[in-house]
Each structure stands twice: as C-alpha cells, then as structure tokens.
Amino acid sequence: xxxxxxxxxxxxxxxxxxxxxxxxxxxxxxxxxxxxxxxxxxxxxxxxxxxxxxxxxxxxxxxxxxxxxxxxxxxxxxxxxxxxxxxxxxxxxxxxxxxxxxxxxxxxxxxxxxxxxxxxxxxxxxxxxxxxxxxxxxxxxxxxxxxxxxxxxxxxxxxxxxxxxxxxxxxxxxxxxxxxxxxxxxxxxxxxxxxxxxxxxxxxxxxxxxxxxxxxxxxxxxxxxxxxxxxxxxxxxxxxxxxxxxxxxxxxxxxxxxxxxxxxxxxxxxxxxxxxxxxxxxxxxxxxxxxxxxxxxxxxxxxxxxxxxxxxxxxxxxxx
Amino acid sequence: xxxxxxxxxxxxxxxxxxxxxxxxxxxxxxxxxxxxxxxxxxxxxxxxxxxxxxxxxxxxxxxxxxxxxxxxxxxxxxxxxxxxxxxxxxxxxxxxxxxxxxxxxxxxxxxxxxxxxxxxxxxxxxxxxxxxxxxxxxxxxxxxxxxxxxxxxxxxxxxxxxxxxxxxxxxxxxxxxxxxxxxxxxxxxxxxxxxxxxxxxxxxxxxxxxxxxxxxxxxxxxxxxxxxxxxxxxxxxxxxxxxxxxxxxxxxxxxxxxxxxxxxxxxxxxxxxxxxxxxxxxxxxxxxxxxxxxxxxxxxxxxxxxxxxxxxxxxxxxxx
Numbered sequence: 070x071x072x073x074x075x076x077x078x079x080x081x082x083x084x085x086x087x088x089x090x091x092x093x094x095x096x097x098x099x100x101x102x103x104x105x106x107x108x109x110x111x112x113x114x115x116x117x118x119x120x121x122x123x124x125x126x127x128x129x130x131x132x133x134x135x136x137x138x139x140x141x142x143x144x145x146x147x148x149x150x151x152x153x154x155x156x157x158x159x160x161x162x163x164x165x166x167x168x169x170x171x172x173x174x175x176x177x178x179x180x181x182x183x184x185x186x187x188x189x190x191x192x193x194x195x196x197x198x199x200x201x202x203x204x205x206x207x208x209x210x211x212x213x214x215x216x217x218x219x220x221x222x223x224x225x226x227x228x229x230x231x232x233x234x235x236x237x238x239x240x241x242x243x244x245x246x247x248x249x250x251x252x253x254x255x256x257x258x259x260x261x262x263x264x265x266x267x268x269x270x271x272x273x274x275x276x277x278x279x280x281x282x283x284x285x286x287x288x289x290x291x292x293x294x295x296x297x298x299x300x301x302x303x304x305x306x307x308x309x310x311x312x313x314x315x316x317x318x319x320x321x322x323x324x325x326x327x328x329x330x331x332x333x334x335x336x337x338x339x340x341x342x343x344x345x346x347x348x349x350x351x352x353x354x355x356x357x358x359x360x361x362x363x364x365x366x367x368x369x370x371x372x373x374x375x376x377x378x379x380x381x382x383x384x385x386x387x388x389x
Numbered sequence: 390x391x392x393x394x395x396x397x398x399x400x401x402x403x404x405x406x407x408x409x410x411x412x413x414x415x416x417x418x419x420x421x422x423x424x425x426x427x428x429x430x431x432x433x434x435x436x437x438x439x440x441x442x443x444x445x446x447x448x449x450x451x452x453x454x455x456x457x458x459x460x461x462x463x464x465x466x467x468x469x470x471x472x473x474x475x476x477x478x479x480x481x482x483x484x485x486x487x488x489x490x491x492x493x494x495x496x497x498x499x500x501x502x503x504x505x506x507x508x509x510x511x512x513x514x515x516x517x518x519x520x521x522x523x524x525x526x527x528x529x530x531x532x533x534x535x536x537x538x539x540x541x542x543x544x545x546x547x548x549x550x551x552x553x554x555x556x557x558x559x560x561x562x563x564x565x566x567x568x569x570x571x572x573x574x575x576x577x578x579x580x581x582x583x584x585x586x587x588x589x590x591x592x593x594x595x596x597x598x599x600x601x602x603x604x605x606x607x608x609x610x611x612x613x614x615x616x617x618x619x620x621x622x623x624x625x626x627x628x629x630x631x632x633x634x635x636x637x638x639x640x641x642x643x644x645x646x647x648x649x650x651x652x653x654x655x656x657x658x659x660x661x662x663x664x665x666x667x668x669x670x671x672x673x674x675x676x677x678x679x680x681x682x683x684x685x686x687x688x689x690x691x692x693x694x695x696x697x698x699x700x701x702x703x704x705x706x707x708x709x
Contacts, residue, residue, distance in 0.1 A: 092429060092531070093531065093533065096534075096614075097467070097533055097534050098433060098463040098464075098466040098467055098534075098598060098599055099431045099432055099433035099463050099464060099466075099467045099469065099524075100431070100432050100433070101429050101430070101431050101467070101526070101531050102429060102430040102431075102432065103429055103430070103528075104424040104430055106426070109412060109421050109422060109423055110421070110422040110423070110424055110430065111419045111420070111421050111422075112419055112420050112422065112473075112475060112507070112508060112521075112523070113418060113419035113420070113508065114475040114476075114477050114508055114509050114510050114519075114521060115477075115510050116477040116479060116510045116512050116514075116519065118479060118512055118513070118514035121512060121513060121514060122512070143418040143419050144418075144419060146418040146419075147417070147418055147419045147421070149419065153432075155432060155434040155521060156434075157434050157435075157436040157477075157519045159436060159438060159517060187432070188432060188433065188434055189434050190434050190435050190436045190519070192436050192438050192441060192442070193438070193441060194436075194438035194441060194515070194517060195514070195515040195517070197479060197514060197515070197517050199434075199436065199477045199510070199519040201432075201434060201475060201521045203432070204419075206421070208423075211412070211413065211421050213413065213417055214416075214417050214418075278418060279418055294416075
C-alpha cells in the first residue's frame with residue numbers, strides 16, 4: 070500500500086473549501102481566488118516549530134488548532150475578516166492518527182471562522198507547520214501599529230499571563246496545582262483568536278497589535294512605530310484567578326508583562342471612543358490598562374505610583 | 390550584542406517592496422495589498438527542506454534563489470503574473486553570512502520579476518524555507534490542469550532530466566565528468582522559472598503544469614484531471630548534450646521521464662494553436678513531445694513504435 074503526498078493532502082484536508090470566492094482550491098499548481106471589490110487583501114504567515122512554539126507533548130489536535138489560531142490572531146489585530154488559508158506541513162513520517170487529529174483541530178477552527186483551506190504543501194522533515202492566512206478589510210479601515218496618539222487609552226482583551234504560567238508549570242520551573250495547570254494549559258494550547266473584537270474595532274482603535282511575544286514587547290511596537298510612550302497600571306492588568314494567586318505570592322509581574330502566547334489584542338482608543346469600545350467588546354472583555362504618553366518608553370506603575378522595574382521585554386527567538 | 394528576530398528580518402529583507410499595490414509591507418501583524426480590478430488572485434505555497442529539496446552542500450545563495458524559483462514556477466504554470474511573496478525561514482542559528490547570501494539569492498530573483506517581499510516569519514529550528522507567492526490572472530484566463538482534450542499536442546519548455554542527473558552525480562550514484570556535473574548542477578540549484586512562457590500561454594494552452602516531480606508524474610495530473618491519456622515519443626524529448634550522452638550510454642529514460650526538479654512547463658495545445666505557441670515561446674524553447682489520447686494512461690514509445698516500460702512515476706515524499 071502506498072500513500073503519496075497527494076493522497077495524503079486530499080485524504081485529510083480537502084472538501085472543506087465551501088466559499089464561493091474560491092475559483093480553484095486544492096489540486097492545481099496554485100489556488101485561484103476572488104477578492105471582493107472595495108476590499109484590501111490582508112495576509113499573514115506564521116511558522117510553528119515543536120519545542121519552540123508548543124511543548125513536545127502537545128496533542129496533534131491542539132497543534133492543528135493553534136497553528137491556525139495564531140494567524141487568526143494576526144488578522145484580528147488588523148481588523149480583517151478571515152477568508153482563505155494555506156498550510157505547509159512538514160512531518161517526520163506518515164502517521165494517520167496524528168494527521169487525522171491535526172486536521173480535525175485545524176479544520177474545526179477554520180469552519181468556525183468560515184476559512185477555506187485552498188492549498189499548501191506536505192513534505193517529510195522535522196515537525197514544522199506554516200500557515201498563511203488571507204483576509205479582507207475595506208480600504209482605509211485597516212488597524213495599524215503606527216497611529217497611537219498622546220493620551221489615547223490602552224486596552225487589552227481577555228486576561229494576560231496565563232499561557233506563560235502554564236509553560237513555566239510544564240517546564241517544572243513552577244509548582245502548579247494540577248487543576249490550575251489544566252485550566253492554564255487550555256489557554257496555552259488553544260488560545261481564542263479575538264477576530265470579532267478586531268472587526269468591532271475598525272474605525273475605533275487608533276492602533277492595534279496582538280500579544281504573541283508579551284505585552285511589553287508588543288506594546289513597544291505600537292509606541293515605537295507611533296513615536297510615543299506608554300504608562301501601564303499594574304493593578305489594572307486583567308488576570309485570571311490562577312494568575313492573580315501566582316502574582317500575590319510572587320510579585321513576579323514579568324510573567325504577565327513579558328511572557329508570550331497570550332494572543333489577546335492590545336489596542337489604543339481616544340477618550341471619545343471609550344464608551345463605544347467598552348460596549349462593543351463584551352464577548353472577549355476589554356480592560357483599560359493605561360494610557361499613551363508623549364514621553365518615550367513604557368513605564369509600569371504600582372497603585373502608589375512607584376515604578377516597577379522590569380528587566381525583560383518579551384520573548385525573542387534570537388536573543389543571545 | 391543582541392539580535393532580535395525583528396532586527397534580523399529588517400536587516401536582510403526589508404526595503405525591497407517597491408510596488409505601489411503594497412499598502413503595508415513588512416513590519417505590522419500582516420501585509421495589506423491591493424488586487425487590481427478584474428484580476429483574480431493566484432496563490433501558491435512551497436516548503437523546501439535541506440536534504441529533501443536541496444542537497445546539504447547547496448550554497449545559501451542558491452537556496453534563496455531556488456526557494457522563490459519553485460513558487461514562480463507554480464505561478465507560471467497558472468499563467469499568472471507574480472506580485473508579492475511572504476517568506477517563513479526556520480534557521481538553526483543566527484548566521485550573518487548565510488542570511489546575507491540567502492537574501493541576496495532570494496531578492497535578486499524577486500527583483501527580476503518585480504516581486505515585493507511583504508511579510509513572513511523567522512524562527513529558530515531545523516533549516517526549512519516556506520515561500521508563499523501571490524500573483525494575478527485576468528478572470529477566466531487561468532491555466533488549469535483539467536482542460537486537456539483528445540488530440541491536443543503535448544509540449545514541454547527547456548530540457549528535461551538535467552537536475553535529476555546532477556542529483557545522481559552528487560549522490561555518487563553516477564560518475565559524471567566534473568565539467569558536466571557543474572553544468573547540470575546549475576540546472577538543479579538555480580532552475581529558470583518559465584514565467585514569460587506561462588504568461589504567453591494564457592488563452593492558448595488547454596492545460597498546463599510545472600514539472601517538479603518528474604514528467605510522467607506531473608503529466609499524469611493533467612491526464613487524470615482531464616480524463617484523458619497521453620502518448621509520449623521518447624526521441625522527441627528535449628535533452629541537453631550532457632543528458633543526451635547519458636541516455637546514449639545507459640538507455641535510462643527514467644532519468645528524463647521521472648526525476649524531479651526540472652521546473653519546466655508541460656502543457657497541451659490544440660493543433661490550431663501550434664504555430665502561434667511555437668512562435669511565442671522562443672526564449673524558453675518549447676518542444677512537442679507527444680499528444681493527448683482518449684485511451685487512459687501514459688504510453689512512452691520508441692521511434693519504432695515499441696513501448697518503453699517505466700516502473701517509476703516520479704518523486705514522492707511519502708511513498709512507502
């Protein structure tokens with residue numbers, strides 16, 4: 070019995086492209102797609118590598134889910150509506166169960182956001198997953214990093230630090246209670262991409278980014294590109310009960326400020342738009358954590374106004 | 390001294406997006422692009438892995454070149470005009486010389502075809518390169534695999550088998566004269582994507598594919614999708630002098646019929662379009678190698694009409 074790569078791709082991944090803007094999906098040299106009139110195309114590409122972007126013991130289903138979720142999170146940060154994905158999958162060997170579970174995780178999330186898988190590549194190699202995701206945004210409605218203004222309010226969706234805490238627990242750098250680890254691990258392995266929040270923020274947020282490398286590191290992209298600074302109020306950072314407990318015991322705010330994999334949105338809003346934004350983002354939740362300043366740099370303050378000194382600025386694959 | 394992945398990407402790859410349809414290139418969560426009115430978007434994704442898609446001793450410049458060339462070849466097979474690329478690069482460690490050479494190979498070819506690099510990802514991992522390439526084709530002008538008709542003539546561009554012969558020489562399966570190996574290796578390491586030929590074939594070819602896995606394997610995609618068969622005349626297969634010599638000595642037609650990495654186009658044309666196609670494809674050259682038949686399957690014939698029996702059908706990453 071012989072499985073060619075073509076059989077393999079078709080077996081696990083075809084038959085899910087059900088959008089009428091797909092002229093030609095999987096099965097030719099390239100996909101052919103119709104971008105709606107008046108919309109700009111938004112494209113993002115992410116690669117996930119075992120041991121770097123997910124722990125080796127992550128389930129195939131969670132890997133499939135997460136490999137699409139991180140790209141959905143990028144499109145959310147642009148205010149874009151997801152449409153089409155391509156997937157390049159390098160796997161060490163043909164493993165039917167793994168592929169079935171991986172494709173289930175990937176395609177279930179794809180279906181939720183009406184994303185058609187339109188092409189890709191399958192090769193033999195060390196486990197590595199690259200997803201390119203395409204979406205649309207009406208011309209001039211895209212959310213960028215470089216438009217934050219002095220006195221804009223800084224918001225984040227959801228809660229921060231849970232994924233970092235889970236990773237520390239898995240790596241045995243921390244002793245976590247099993248139930249807490251289980252809850253936190255869900256946030257690490259299957260983050261919720263804030264697609265609806267991103268769409269709601271079109272025309273309302275002055276700048277937006279998704280938090281993949283840690284709040285400070287990603288907010289710094291906004292402040293640097295916008296030539297401004299920021300003040301963050303530690304007591305306003307939104308925390309899950311588990312992370313709140315950890316902070317109460319350790320005062321290790323770096324876990325919240327600088328650990329990666331949150332996949333929440335961080336965005337800035339003028340005071341005029343405060344009420345409207347808070348009423349629109351009820352599903353994901355959103356919390357005002359500080360404000361944009363003219364003074365450059367990012368300062369993190371305790372409730373008494375004293376400065377928290379952080380020596381880390383976020384996850385960096387090539388820091389030496 | 391610390392190089393972050395952001396520095397790294399910007400250092401080697403930014404500043405080359407000079408197309409006015411790029412609204413936002415490298416440096417945000419995603420790129421924002423304008424697809425011209427009346428054009429369909431064509432997207433292809435390919436992953437190259439060391440030891441699978443290129444020998445370990447391949448130069449960084451050739452790897453950079455080839456990783457874009459294979460995607461350009463896919464777009465050529467669709468009759469699409471290349472526009473934007475994204476690049477995901479997994480590298481084991483930060484190596485300035487390697488990155489400089491890789492980006493030089495990639496960007497030189499990109500510039501030749503006016504391709505803007507608009508985004509991507511850089512991660513630490515075993516060497517692996519994924520390129521997604523976007524192009525345009527006017528609505529309904531795309532070249533597909535599934536429209537070949539009985540009696541259509543089958544053509545290929547360039548010459549076949551050179552890359553396969555080079556690989557066999559490098560792997561010491563064959564003893565090649567050093568100068569011959571050098572010539573053949575150029576075909577393996579820096580194939581010429583047939584972009585101009587693909588554009589010229591719009592509205593003329595009934596079906597088209599690029600030969601990445603070997604002529605028989607790729608032509609079989611055309612015949613299967615079009616529900617037809619094919620007859621190939623061995624004496625008409627276009628060969629370089631080096632490959633011609635090898636065949637004269639070995640009669641090993643499998644090297645020409647089934648080895649991968651040619652990156653020539655294989656296409657079908659009705660007899661009515663024969664003269665026009667031959668006059669248009671002078672740069673790449675094109676050779677009629679056989680014809681489409683109603684009878685299913687692909688038959689390869691010697692000049693006396695006797696059948697060549699091939700036991701291979703092309704390169705397959707997951708054949709077991």
